[in-house]
Amino acid sequence: MRISDQEMMLKTDLPFDKAPPYRIKAVEYTIPTTREKRKEIMKKHGYSGRLLPAKYVFINMVTDSGTGALSDRQWSAMMEGDESYFYCRSFEFFEESVQKFTGMPYVFPSHQGRSSEAPIYEVLVKAGDKIPSNTHFTTTSAWSFQRGAEPVDFVCKDYLDENNRGWFKGNMDVKAFEEYFIQHAEKIPLVELVVPNNLNGGQAVSMENIREVRKVIDKYKKIDTQFYLDIARISENAWMIKAHEPGYADKTCLEIVNEMLSHADGCHMSAKKTGMVNMGGFIALRDKKVWQKMQPKVIRTDGYITYGGLSGRDLESLAVGLIEGVNDYYLQDRQRQVDYFANACKKRGVHILEPAACFAVYINAGKCLPHLDHTQGPATCLSAQAYIEGGFASTAMDSLQRGRIDPANPLDVSKRTKAPYELIRCAMPRRVYFEPHYDWAAECLARAMAWGDKLPGFKPIADDRPPLEMSEIGLHTFFDDYEPVFPLP
Numbered sequence: 001m002r003i004s005d006q007e008m009m010l011k012t013d014l015p016f017d018k019a020p021p022y023r024i025k026a027v028e029y030t031i032p033t034t035r036e037k038r039k040e041i042m043k044k045h046g047y048s049g050r051l052l053p054a055k056y057v058f059i060n061m062v063t064d065s066g067t068g069a070l071s072d073r074q075w076s077a078m079m080e081g082d083e084s085y086f087y088c089r090s091f092e093f094f095e096e097s098v099q100k101f102t103g104m105p106y107v108f109p110s111h112q113g114r115s116s117e118a119p120i121y122e123v124l125v126k127a128g129d130k131i132p133s134n135t136h137f138t139t140t141s142a143w144s145f146q147r148g149a150e151p152v153d154f155v156c157k158d159y160l161d162e163n164n165r166g167w168f169k170g171n172m173d174v175k176a177f178e179e180y181f182i183q184h185a186e187k188i189p190l191v192e193l194v195v196p197n198n199l200n201g202g203q204a205v206s207m208e209n210i211r212e213v214r215k216v217i218d219k220y221k222k223i224d225t226q227f228y229l230d231i232a233r234i235s236e237n238a239w240m241i242k243a244h245e246p247g248y249a250d251k252t253c254l255e256i257v258n259e260m261l262s263h264a265d266g267c268h269m270s271a272k273k274t275g276m277v278n279m280g281g282f283i284a285l286r287d288k289k290v291w292q293k294m295q296p297k298v299i300r301t302d303g304y305i306t307y308g309g310l311s312g313r314d315l316e317s318l319a320v321g322l323i324e325g326v327n328d329y330y331l332q333d334r335q336r337q338v339d340y341f342a343n344a345c346k347k348r349g350v351h352i353l354e355p356a357a358c359f360a361v362y363i364n365a366g367k368c369l370p371h372l373d374h375t376q377g378p379a380t381c382l383s384a385q386a387y388i389e390g391g392f393a394s395t396a397m398d399s400l401q402r403g404r405i406d407p408a409n410p411l412d413v414s415k416r417t418k419a420p421y422e423l424i425r426c427a428m429p430r431r432v433y434f435e436p437h438y439d440w441a442a443e444c445l446a447r448a449m450a451w452g453d454k455l456p457g458f459k460p461i462a463d464d465r466p467p468l469e470m471s472e473i474g475l476h477t478f479f480d481d482y483e484p485v486f487p488l489p
């Protein structure tokens with residue numbers, strides 16, 4: 001018999017604040033490499049963590065998306081997957097779990113986050129609309145453009161202040177949003193909050209901020225403006241609220257998730273993060289009419305409305321993982337691991353963006369390599385060198401990699417938008433690595449940083465692919481490759 005959700009939450013005096021509340025059953029090997037080999041691999045694969053063959057990566061923090069380890073509970077549930085096409089038994093289990101998690105009655109499974117965004121944008125958004133957010137994820141931004149609408153980000157000022165140590169720097173700047181909303185209300189069918197704010201240092205969003213955004217919408221809306229949360233990592237955000245927002249210490253993270261979503265009309269989730277699955281996602285919403293309008297769109301792109309591109313066993317795994325990923329003991333340990341890695345970096349003099357996020361540590365590469373400016377890719381460089389030092393892979397999110405805005409001039413780096421920080425995201429897969437790995441990852445970054453001005457700037461490699469459409473420009477970050485202006489040490 002599997003351990004039940006209730007048993008996993010029993011009161012305890014065990015040291016779950018110091019060690020994970022689980023043990024390991026299966027392990028995964030990688031191919032041993034040497035420094036020379038890693039140099040060769042980096043060069044061949046465009047000096048980008050995203051393009052590296054994973055088999056040659058010792059510690060892989062390129063992403064936390066779909067990279068977690070499944071539990072015994074998930075594997076055993078998968079054996080019970082019902083693979084009937086229409087309305088399989090696994091859908092009922094999945095639907096119940098999503099309803100419990102979101103408090104919303106209408107649910108669609110989807111094969112991942114971006115496919116759940118598709119019907120939402122198709123149904124709610126049209127040309128000329130404006131879609132405010134704290135900071136759109138790359139794909140909701142691309143969906144907005146694809147519909148002929150404009151994504152607009154209201155980044156809070158605390159995030160832009162490097163010395164600010166607030167816990168909720170992922171918040172939307174409500175004052176700026178309010179002014180904008182009053183001016184454009186009839187063109188705003190959808191407002192999105194990303195919780196936590198992945199593209200802005202993974203910073204968390206407070207309950208108060210969610211409440212305030214709702215209030216602005218209710219007070220000034222001129223059309224049926226829908227308020228949706230992008231909840232890929234909502235459980236980890238809930239932990240930050242529990243730990244740091246007054247009034248939440250005695251609530252469970254599931255209760256906090258429920259409350260966060262009680263302010264929203266709908267949500268979409270890439271369940272590959274706190275849903276604890278390798279593939280999967282969903283939409284949940286309150287309005288039956290909107291749900292009905294989405295049905296044909298889901299069928300056109302993702303399959304039938306009760307499987308949404310997922311097999312029965314995937315639905316089972318997601319139904320279990322969603323509740324496992326919001327377990328307080330597990331989340332407490334996850335934050336402990338993030339903090340451990342953040343401290344391992346700081347101890348070695350590697351500059352991080354403070355505070356550490358709830359799922360990743362973002363390295364302030366601009367500060368680590370001050371001799372490189374924003375057009376020279378300091379994060380691209382540090383991330384590539386850290387791989388050479390010791391097989392540690394991460395994601396550079398600097399102006400060079402994220403700021404391409406001119407489809408006609410892909411190589412002109414002077415036309416790239418300057419990011420507030422030149423960041424490397426070290427996203428932590430769930431239930432995969434432990435302290436010695438985090439120490440080694442920090443060591444790789446420190447050794448890379450120690451080369452100082454012996455490290456080169458980077459430039460994009462000549463691009464002979466067809467020019468990108470303006471609406472797709474943000475997606476270049478997933479496939480562009482780079483080269484150093486002189487060889488890496």
Ligand SMILES: Cc1ncc(COP(=O)(O)O)c(C=O)c1O
Binds near residue numbers: 113115198232
């Ligand atoms: C905040 C956020 N929203 C949406 C997505 C898209 O999800 P997926 O990769 O499952 O399509 C991601 C993916 O990383 C994300 O971080």
